[in-house]
Each structure stands twice: as C-alpha cells, then as structure tokens.
Amino acid sequence: MREQRVGTWLELQDALFAGSWNEQLGRHRPSFVFRGMPHVEHDLSTALNRKGMFVRQEKDLLRAFRKYAHSAAQQQMTSLWDWLALAQHHGLPTRLLDWTFSPHVALHFLTEDTDLADQDGVVWRVDYRETNRLLPKPLKTQLQHEGADVFTAEMLAAVAGDLSAFDRMTKHPFVLFFEPPSLDARIVNQFALFSVMNGTGLRLDEFLEGQKKGVRKLIIPAALKWEVRDKLDQANVTERVLFPGLDGLSRWLRRYYSPRPR
Template identity: 55%
Template sequence: MNEIRIESWNELQDQLFEDSWSADIGRFRSRYAFRGLSDASYGLETTLMRLGGPFDTLERHLLRNFKKYAHRTVVERDSLWHWLSVAQHYGLPTRLLDWTYSPFIALHFATANFERYDTDGVIWAVNYLKVHRLLPERLRLKLSEEGANVFTVEMLSEAVRSLEELNELSHREFVIFFEPPSIDDRIINQFAFFSVMSKPTSILHHWLSEHPDLWRRIIIPAELKWEIRDKLDQANITERVLFPGLDGLSHWLKRHYSPKT
C-alpha cells in the first residue's frame, strides 16, 4: 500500500521511521528521501516544468545565463552539477527537486504554510537505495566504486559532464539522488539533497507510479497540522534554524505568535 493516512502523532512517527532498521550494521539507518508538501494534491513537478511553455528547450538558456551573470566564486568548481546545485538553491527554475534525509524537516515544510491548514498535507518517502539499482551501468559502477549510496557533485561530474550526456545515457528514464556542496548553513541545517531525472520533461511521480516498491505517501490530515506544528516548534524544527538569518527569524516569530484562528 503506497498511500497511508495517519490518524495521530504516534502513528506518524511509526510511518516516518518504517523500514529504517539495517540488519547489516545493527543500526537504524533509513534509506529514504523525504519531501514535505502542504497540500496532498501537489505532485512532484519541478520548478522548470512550472515555467510552462517550451520549458525543456529553455533549460540550457536559463543555466547558461545564470553562469554568465553569477559571480564565478559562487561555485567551488566549474561543473554542471555545481552550477545546477547553486542555481536551484537560489531559486532558478531547474529540473532538480529538493529532498531531505530528515523526516522532521519534511514535516516542517508540510506544516509551515498557514494558508493550507484546511488542507491535508503529505510526506513523500522514496527509497533512494532501490532507485539507484535502476540506474544505467555507468552510474551504478560509480556508486559501487565509491562504496556510496548517494552521489556527490564530484562523483557526478566525473560520470556525466553535460545535460546532453545525461539525456543520452539511456533510452529508459532514471532518477539520480545527489548531495549538493555545503553552499551555506541552510543546505547543512536542512540535511538537504536533490533528485534529478534523466529527461527534463519526465515527471517523478509518473515514474514512481511504475515502480510501486520504491516509495510511499504519508497523508497528514488537516486537523492534525496544528499539533504537529506545535511539537516541531518545541523540538526546534523552525525557520529560525532551517533558514539562518534575519528572514528566517522573522518568519518563525510571525508564525509563532500568530493566533490559531
């Protein structure tokens, strides 16, 4: 069953940490990427797709001009994956999607928007270990050589040098999860990483529907959002921590002192 509607905080914890036991090492090590959305009807479209129009042909122009006008010191290395990571981080429409290793941070993003408190939220949980078993051989070998489960930008830079090369790597669609460089405290505090699909027009939730063993959706009823939000605040999962700086502090204080009505 890929969609679970929880009924309580305790049930939510069980679902978020389901399948996290790793018998190989005798430790709890979840292999899931989490993405929290304030509305359960939202899919997994990228910001590039939401541009509309011939967005797939605009991708290279967006990135080329971002590189042209951005200061060269914003990336530590002049590679596609470094530039894509920085561009996504600063709001450029890209084919990347934001994820986190932390289910609580995903919960924050599912409950931070007061305008959606009358709407069910959702946590997407995708097993990146199983996703990567479906990669083309070149990429699977790269992970194996490094003894890694998720790519770094350095690993991807060695394996795939351009978007055209990524598009042509396989006739089948595939998904890569990779960790961005530690650009700033926001990336670090959000325990963030990205997914990218092999084609700019590919929609991740469509691909996942063909692989039901890789994922689940945890539906958060609207009536539970206040309880979840208050408990996350008590656990210090707030904008003040996740968005260090005066803007994050202001967002946290505004929400913290807003009346329930």
C-alpha cells in the first residue's frame, strides 16, 4: 500500500487520476474505486463488525430484514446479494462497504461533515484488477466468462447462492467489488458499488495494508478541505445531486449556507 499526503487541489487531482490511461483501449478508463472519509483515523471496518457489535448477528439481521421489508421491495429482489445491497442501502449493518467509481463523489463524503473540517481526511483508491488477482478460482472464472472486472448481484448468485458458500470458497481473505441493482437515483448518481469480504470479522484496511500494488491512501490535510468543498459545490457535486429529493436538498442548503468556523 502506498500512502501519500497531498498539499494542493492540483496535487490531489493528479493523485486521484494518476494511472488512468488504458493503453489497450486508448482511453482514460481506470480500474479504480474510491472511498472518502472525513477523519484520517477512521478505519474500514463495516457497520456489522465495527467494535464487534453485530458479527454474530449477520444472519439474524438479514433474515429479519427480508421478513419485514415492504412487499414492493420483495418483487425486485431475486438473490441474497440483491437483498444484501438493499439492506446496506437503507442502513442495516452488513458486511458491505460503500465505494464509488467517482473520485469527486469520494471527495464529497470527505468534506460533507463540516464538524470534522478541522481534521485531516482520507481517500482510499483501490485498483480492483489487482485485488481480483487474489480471488478464488470460481470467482475469477465468472469474471472471465462475463468479460467483466467487477461483479453484479446476478453474477455473484451464480457462484455463491448464500454467504456461507461464499465464505467457504477459501481460507485466505479476499475482497471483491460488486455493483448493486439501480434501486433508486441515489445509487445511480453516486456511481456506487460495494466491497465485500469473505468473513464477518475481516477489516478491509488491514487487508489492503498488505497489498504491494494497486492501493493508495491519500491523506487530505484539514487546511485543504474547504477549498475542496467549495470547488465541489461549484462543480455541482452536492447533496442535492447525490441524494435526490427534499432530504438531499435540505442537507445541501444547510451545509452550503452555514458559516465557516473561524
């Protein structure tokens, strides 16, 4: 893993987009995913395993969610992975973590919480082609068969119908990234996808720290955060776009018109 501290907006852009040129395609088409966090000391534990809270309740939580979810949702869900994505999207503790294909969406989540503007933040940048090298053979074969680099819920269901089968694939930790179904405009606008590991107690940052290639941890100093936030607002990367509806509009207005702390 490479850790890098950036000092300016331009240096940040260079770091986010470095290596994006795809020689085979002749286009700037990177194989990166991003996760922005407002405090550099925040780790990559999931809501399920943060402080060990729900590690043993994964099946109970998901079973109850499926039982009590609105019937309209049930008509769209065809696999466990669909249900897992829906549950994560609505705040249930799961083993999933939210990521995005967009570096600027990641920067939004780095700077959205103005209460943490005085803290250094972090953006994780992961090359999923590198992490895919450690996948079990059935998952690699599925990617090759589909000509894909990240999974869909349908692709995962074809290889592992439930989480127990997924966890039994190998004893070695691995991570994969999958795109959820387009449940609503929020997922679409955030260019969202999820990471998932083969165990409830595994932490992604601990796994990524051992990777020699394809992982960058970009440290954004507190002094740069307000410039990043203002330029994102100018580029229309805001709550109003990323959380469509009145709730997102209100979140944007509240933050946008709040005074900057001295």
